[in-house]
Amino acid sequence: MVQHTQIDASFAALSDATRRGVLEQLGRADASITDLAAKFHMTLTGMKKHVGVLEQAGLVTTQKIGRVRTCKLGLHRLEQEAAWIERHRRLWDARFDELHKIVEELTQKEKVDGRQKRE
C-alpha cells in the first residue's frame, strides 16, 4: 500500500540531468559503464556513482560479464517482486510492532483489572 520510500528514491535519482540522460540512453540500448562515461564526458568513477544511485532507486540494473558491467533499464521481474515483497513486509512489520504494543497494553490492563476485582 505504502511505498513512497522507493518513490522518493526514484525522484532523488531523477533530479540530476546526467542521470536522466543515462536513463534516456539506456532506453535506446543497454550500455556498459565505460560507454556511458565516454558519452557523458565523465570519469569512470563519476559514472559508477550515478549508475549506483539509479540502481538503488530500482531504475537501472547492472550485470557484470567478464570485465564489463552492462547497465539496463528497470529490474528483472523476480527482483522486482522480491523488492516489493520486502517493502510490503516492512510496512506490515511496522504496523504489527504497533499492534504488538497495544496487545501487550490490553493484556496488562486485564491482569491489573482482574487483580483489582479479586481484591
Place this chain on the structure above:
Amino acid sequence: MDARKESESTPLKNRTTVERKSERELVVTRTFNGSARLVFEAWTKPELFKRWWAPKSTGMSLLSCEMDVRAGGSYRLEFGRDASKPIAFFGRYVEVTAPSRLVWTNDESNEGAVTTVTFEEKGGKTLLVLHELHPSKEALDATMAGMEGAMPEQFEQLDELLLTLSV
C-alpha cells in the same frame, strides 16, 4: 516463486513474514503475545485500530476510520500525508467470527482482493494469518508492480517524467 523474507535483526521480536503463496495469493503472518480475543479486538474497534494501522514510520496518517464490523457491514479508511487529498480504502465485511476470523472485500479497485484474517490462539499466544486472494494473477502482478493502491499522484508524476525521458 517463494520470496519469503523475515526479520533477522532482533531475535526477541516476533517475526513478520510475507509470502506469495500462489499466482493469486499473498500471505502475511505474525505471532502476538496475547489472547486471540484481544488481538481481534484491536482489529475491530476503531479507536484501537487507528493506533496501529498507519504507523508514523510510513509517513502516512489515518485521517478517518469508519467500521461497521458485522457481516454485510461496510468500512472506510481515509489516509494520506495531506488532509485535502485523502486516499480512501473501503469495502464490506463478508464474515465476522469473534475472535477467530475476519473476511472483507477491498472495493477501492475493480480488481480488489478478498482479505481473510485468522487468529489462532495457542499457549497464550496468537498466530495471525492475513490472506489476500486476488481475482487473477494479473491483478496481483499489477499490485506488486506498485501501480495500484500506493500513491497514485506520485506515480502519475513519475510516469510522466519517464514518458518525457523515453521520447
